[in-house]
Amino acid sequence: MTHLPSFVDVHADVRNALETNAPVVALESTIITHGMPFPDNVEMARAVEEEIRARGAIPATIAVLDGVLKIGLGTDELEALAKVKDALKISRADIGYAISQGKSAGTTVAATMIVAQMAGIRVFATGGIGGVHKGAETSFDISADLTELGRTDVIVVAAGAKAILDVPKTLEVLETQGVSVVGYRTDTLPAFWTSGSDLDIPLRLDSAAEISEFQKVRDALRLGGGMLVANPIPAGDEIPAEIINGYIATAQAEMAAQGISGKAVTPFLLQRIFELSEGRSLRSNIALVKNNARLAADIAVALHS
Numbered sequence: 001m002t003h004l005p006s007f008v009d010v011h012a013d014v015r016n017a018l019e020t021n022a023p024v025v026a027l028e029s030t031i032i033t034h035g036m037p038f039p040d041n042v043e044m045a046r047a048v049e050e051e052i053r054a055r056g057a058i059p060a061t062i063a064v065l066d067g068v069l070k071i072g073l074g075t076d077e078l079e080a081l082a083k084v085k086d087a088l089k090i091s092r093a094d095i096g097y098a099i100s101q102g103k104s105a106g107t108t109v110a111a112t113m114i115v116a117q118m119a120g121i122r123v124f125a126t127g128g129i130g131g132v133h134k135g136a137e138t139s140f141d142i143s144a145d146l147t148e149l150g151r152t153d154v155i156v157v158a159a160g161a162k163a164i165l166d167v168p169k170t171l172e173v174l175e176t177q178g179v180s181v182v183g184y185r186t187d188t189l190p191a192f193w194t195s196g197s198d199l200d201i202p203l204r205l206d207s208a209a210e211i212s213e214f215q216k217v218r219d220a221l222r223l224g225g226g227m228l229v230a231n232p233i234p235a236g237d238e239i240p241a242e243i244i245n246g247y248i249a250t251a252q253a254e255m256a257a258q259g260i261s262g263k264a265v266t267p268f269l270l271q272r273i274f275e276l277s278e279g280r281s282l283r284s285n286i287a288l289v290k291n292n293a294r295l296a297a298d299i300a301v302a303l304h305s
């Protein structure tokens with residue numbers, strides 16, 4: 001394993017896997033600190049780790065706890081993170097700040113990618129990526145996840161881009177950034193709570209083995225930058241577009257009325273959609289993260305064969 005700074009703590013299971021060249025899957029933690037309420041967040045995090053182990057890979061949940069950058073959390077640490085009230089939500093801009101100030105923080109997709117690459121972890125599972133927000137033409141609110149995907153060489157498995165975003169613009173920025181956007185067994189871009197959309201997927205592959213072969217060619221070409229594997233939510237867990245879009249519109253109107261902007265946007269919308277759907281959005285969210293964890297583990301295993 002590469003030499004890591006002194007403020008990094010690699011969990012023994014993850015260290016052992018990296019040293020023996022065994023498959024590892026990174027997991028983000030903003031979904032724990034800002035994406036779901038307690039105790040659903042910690043139950044989700046444990047269940048997702050179990051899915052990865054069951055597929056023959058080692059999970060590495062990434063977070064900052066009291067200024068220590070954790071790569072892999074123990075059971076007590078996961079519980080502690082899930083309970084932190086004032087956790088920061090960190091990306092490329094502020095990961096160093098959280099560490100230097102001794103804070104606790106959930107890592108976004110962008111920050112998790114940075115840490116995964118630093119540790120030599122090739123594959124990362126999440127729910128949905130950040131993207132171009134609706135109204136970005138005036139607010140300029142475009143997630144740092146997109147530029148990170150353009151520069152950091154990690155495979156991110158997600159259920160597409162959330163319908164709270166401007167999904168066509170998100171796809172355009174991914175193209176500009178040179179991100180390989182791969183639909184897993186789908187011809188359209190999945191839209192988080194729904195398995196498809198009216199947007200054509202740029203590239204399609206139907207097996208973890210083919211995704212692994214694609215990545216090996218990208219490696220040989222030394223392209224750098226990330227791959228986004230868009231994995232549709234399982235059919236039984238979907239929320240029909242007309243239902244979820246109603247909740248999104250209500251949440252967005254409330255957000256505008258309350259003047260919420262910046263980092264608070266995604267957590268606010270997720271929380272309101274959770275309340276408006278009486279928990280249904282959360283159940284779908286958990287199902288799709290587990291589904292992504294399974295595919296990410298299969299890709300990690302394929303990369304090592």
Ligand code: PSU
Pocket residue numbers: 028029030031034035036107108109110127128129130131142143144145262263264266270285
């Ligand atoms: N997907 C979820 N829940 C979340 C997020 C994604 O189901 O909480 C988080 C991810 O950590 C993602 C972040 O990186 O939202 C994007 O935030 P922003 O739009 O502020 O960049």
Ligand code: MN
Pocket residue numbers: 141142143144262263265
């Ligand atoms: Mn933003």
